[in-house]
Amino acid sequence: MAEIIVRAAEPKDAQKLIDFLNAVGKETHFLTLDDAGILMTENDMIAYLNQINEKANNAYLLALVEEEIAGVVSLTADFHERIRHIGELFIAVRKSFQGYGIGSILMADMIDFVEETGVIKRLELQVQKRNEKAVHIYQKNGFEIESIRKYGAKDENGQLIDVLEMVQFF
Secondary structure (H helix, E strand, O other), rough: OEEEEEEEHHHHHHHHHHHHHHHHHHHOOOOOOOOOOOOHHHHHHHHHHHHHHHHOOOOEEEEEEEEEEEEEEEEEOOOOOOOEEEEEEEEOOOOOOOOOOOOHHHHHHHEEEEHOOOOOOOEEEEOOOOOOOHHHHHOOOOOOEEEEEEEEOOOOOOOOOEEEEEEEEO
């Protein structure tokens, strides 16, 4: 595998990011994204990335392999003072790049960001209980299961499945 470069998403990445998110929505049944995709225009994504980059408690990182987006991790948090310390994590890796540790690299870089900025004290994520690989990676990186959301999603066959709500404190 070629070199993996991780950097912050920039407005110039908007269309590539939309294409990436639309692709992973079709590739996997483990994300909330589905065949409908991200449903954002390039201008919507540019505005979103500009908002993310202006806030100390938000970040959007890309893992690039030869200029192709192989994976992403995002941290979103509210601006209201009472809850700005709570961040939500989203991570996705293209199927063709899975198994190379890209998810772990993105996770480590985002945790470094959280520790360096010091704003986020509670980092949350949701993962389907059946996604054992992801659950393992999250636990390896310090997340613990806080609760189970019964029937929190539907699988590809329309069956209701459980979602784990995981958290890490800083």
